[in-house]
Amino acid sequence: MSKILLLAAASAAVLTASMPANAADDANLEALRAEINAMRQAYEQKIEQLEGKVQTLEARQTDTAQKLATVEPAAGIPATDQRTVNDNSFNPSIGVILQGKYQSFSEDESEFAGFAVGEEAERGKEGLGIDETEVNFSANVDNLFRGDATIALHEHEGETEIEVEEAYVSTTALPYGLEAKAGRFFADLGYLNSHHSHADDFADRPLPNRAFLDGNYGDDGVQLSAILPTDIYSEIGGGIFRGDDFPGGGADGSDIGAWTAYGRIGGDVNEDTSWRLGLSTLQASESAREGNEGDVTFNGDSGLYIADARMVYAPTGNNAEQEISLQGEYFYRDEDGTYEDALAGTGAVDYDGHQSGWYAQGVYKFHPQWRAGLRYSQLYAGDVPTGLSGSALDDGGHNPWAASAMVDWSNSEFSRARLQFNREELAGGQEDDQFIVQYIMSLGAHGAHAY
């Protein structure tokens, strides 16, 4: 505004200076002066008006700003796109599970009477130590596929082993409740098998899962499942596998070494209680399986049948506060082939028989952060041919059993510390009191709340 004024004044000055000093022009000069004065007045008036307008506008603006501040951020307004996109926007979600344990055992020996087991079935080492460290990656591949990988690092007899626990792709958007998986993954068998051990309610797996599945059956293959359009939940599925993981083993050639099938139903009794029942089977054919650290070899067909049940009760269904879960699985294994115990020097002995086992557990969440649980598990090795008497397959008249009690505390959804006491008698006269302190912490991606 003041610039215009200056310009006007300057041009006026130039005009006045360039005027010849002529008396005859005095009248003209007077007229010019009057004109300039009039112009100046008009400008000043206009400037005053404009300044007034600016002031009122400014006042109005601060007023609105204050109003906005009191209700800020305004609600009821559709969101605009506020997202910034970076190079790492498409990185898979990463989760790391850190686990550590202290264990003490009262017995030096821990052998399963009547069973030749894999290395995951063992009770672990005494003293302080880190347990399995798991790294999970997962992300949608595109609009149809999702990829998941779980790499586990663990120590076995002084060596750090890297294991691809799971690495699979699955479909996300198939119609009719269908889901297909391909790669290496924990097969849907019974209840616990498809779960990672860090999600378990106890520090170790129950005896039948250790003896019959070596912790988890996870193999390379494909699986197809379908949730049926029924009012209650019902799902069927099955898969074909390489047959390399326990209870399979030594798979070679192009044969399909193992297959699985399962069926499940479930639902709600009422708002408080939900349930699930399942039947499943795992058939490994022509396997060459080693057990008890290579001492025992089984060659032949192994068929495992599992029945599982789970019931969860939470007052008004609000499991954040309180929850009681009851869970059990029954295992039956039918084997036809030969067993050889190199340590006992049995040679290959024809075997056609069955073993079985079960566990039952109850866990009570009595406070949002505290849970307590009890579990009992038992195995039955059954009779062995005379050629195997005195070998690891001969249970010597003892049925292995284990009883466990635990208490755990979770500060948040991502941390858990646990105390557990086990009494195991896996072989006659081998009563082992075990004391376990454990922590499980999850970093990164939010875990899934599987049923």
Add this chain to the structure above:
Amino acid sequence: MKKSIFALLLGLGALIALPAASLAQTTIFACEPEWGALAKDIGGKAVSVFTATTARQDVHHITAKPSLLAAMRKADMVFCTGASLEIGWLPILLKKAGGPDVQPGAKGWLMASEHVRRLNVPVMVDRSMGDVHPEGNPHVHLDPRNMAVIAKVLAEKLQEVDPVNAKSYQTNLRAFEANWQSLLAQWDKEAASLRGKRVVVYHDSWAYLLSWLGMEVAATLEPKPGIPPTASHLEKVLQEVEGKSIIGILTAPHENDDAAKWLSGKTGLPILALPYTVGGRDQADDLPGLFTQTLVSLKGKS
């Protein structure tokens, strides 16, 4: 043998195809009661609504239980809050049982919190801050002005999913909007006296309600989001609130009110038991009831 296998396959095919074909209504899977109620209001007779949770359940901790898988299997549309509220269970349901039309971004996918401006969006996130949601506070339904926006988005989605009944959705939306505008005016008038008042809360569930009413949080009973109150934190809260002008302690039906009772006993502050969502208290059995009852509870003791 071949014939019987063929018959079996045919039977299985019919089992899968028939129920889908005979369903005339659009099936909506609503994660929370407030969205279930809104879906019924806008969908009317053209939809059937399954509500996955109740007012007495902490939605964040739900598991992917069998009944939810069965319901997701039949869903034509998924209507949830989003912003990581259902992160523990909704992804499993979608992956195992959800069809192509209800997957993230598909036409039958609606996350309410994506369509309104969210509060408390953290600048940085770290789990030492508790179970914070990177997307911001997810409890968007407690600002009735957000409801109006979401109702409109829902009506648009429904027209896309089920074009046959498009007219009916438009009519229902218009009726809802007209009613809602008059209710909003009424609530604003009733709530005028609450402006500037302070309350103690258990969790950040009330951010949108308090923002709408111009109220403030004096203290939070949880030390961090998702971590239950500890004795030392409660002592600190007690020192903070003593002698201050506070109208009461807000509790939701799914929240443990032990800490609220303790603080109330120490300070004499009343416990204001709000419905939080549809079905949370006796009179809050629909969306208008939810807000009317919320204001009654807030004002009753102020």
